Amino acid sequence: MITAQEVKAHAKRLGADLVGISPMSRFEGAPKQMDARYIFPNAKSMIVLGFRIARGTLRGIEEGTLFSNYPSMGYAAINQIYGPMVLWNLTRILEDEGHETIPMLNANGGEALNPVTGKFRKGWSRPVADGKPYPDVLVHFRLAAYMAGLGEIGWSKVFLTPEFGPRQRFAILLTDAELEPDPIYEGKICDRCKLCVKHCHGNAISMDESVKVTVAGHELEWNKLDPLACEKGIQGGLGKELSPFDGEYPRMYGYGRAIEGACGCIRACMMHLEERKKIKNLFHNKFRSTPQWEIDRSKPYELTQDVLDYYGKKDMIEDVDEYIKYNARDNYGTANKKTDKPNPLID
Ligand code: SF4
Ligand code: SF4
Secondary structure (H helix, E strand, O other), X not given: OOOXXXXXXXXXXXXXXXXXXXEHHHHOOXXXXXXXXXXXXXXXXXXXXXXXXXXXXXXXXXXXXXXXXXXXXXXXXXXXXXXXXXXXXXXXHHHHOOOOEEEEOOOOOOOOEOOOOOOEOOOOOOOOOOOOOOOOOOXXXXXXXXXXXXXXXXXXXOEEEOOOEXXXXXXXXXXXXXXXOOOOXXXXXXXXXXXXXXXXXXXXXXXXXXXXXXXXXXXXXXXXXXXXXXXXXXOOOOOOOOOOOOOOOOOEOOEOOOOOOOHHHHHHHHHHHHHOOOOOOOOOXXXXXXXXXXXXXXXXXXXXXXXXXXXXXXXXXXXXXXXXXXXXXXXXXXXXXXXXXXXXXXX
């Protein structure tokens, strides 16, 4: 019989930074639409893996010079590439031992509850039999991490661990292996400094209003988050003051919107927890060395003198649409190729 200790050692060797185990009984009292026991009634354990968001993936946004790295390497690639690789390999080990195992990546699919608003989606799906929930059941990854003893949910509603503070993402395995569970985390990381609120450029995190839920017999409280305000905020703040781009930012691994770099709920929180030495993963350099920049959008767009000197003098400045039009017509847009309009790049 594989033990919890062996599962954890395998998970770490395969690339997880954190591993916690919850018995399925900790779902007792969960709403039916969020109860993972309906997904795998014979499951005995939920293994929760944590993957660090490297601090360096936030550097480019902090400096205002590279915005692709956090949405890709700090976000989508963890959830969609790195996490699933570890899930697959750990599942192979558990299934070789005869334990059916569901590897669950952190990505939205066909949930009957809207994963952003938490509201029930009327007209989306039907239960397949009497007594079953509407598919898909939504497993709340942060609550799963709490159940597995990995840390706590901060005021920001972001999960905080003693290792990385707000810098990690999660993946889950449901298995019929009966593994020794971890205790619920009883420490305190969030000190209610509310810096997440002050630095949130979406006005999404409430200063005073909260939500309380009971999980595994423990009452948890976090701010009454406005998820739609967050969705706008992550695209560069309400006034686009944290987005230097004039159009929509290109998607990386299907995801490219988080270019505000979680200014409040990750960056401000992380700096605070590092300063207070409340987390283990500390660094030789201080994260912020200059005040947070903001784009003044009342100023007209203009080219800087160094660009004019370097690229202008060599006739190497093109309009933003030129290459897009070229692609649409002559690269992959074969359907439009019949046009007799000259292509500025090749005609
Ligand atoms: S910034 Fe402060 S209040 Fe907000 S989650 Fe972090 S520690 Fe808690
Ligand atoms: S991601 Fe940005 S907009 Fe959303 S809650 Fe965090 S700080 Fe606010």
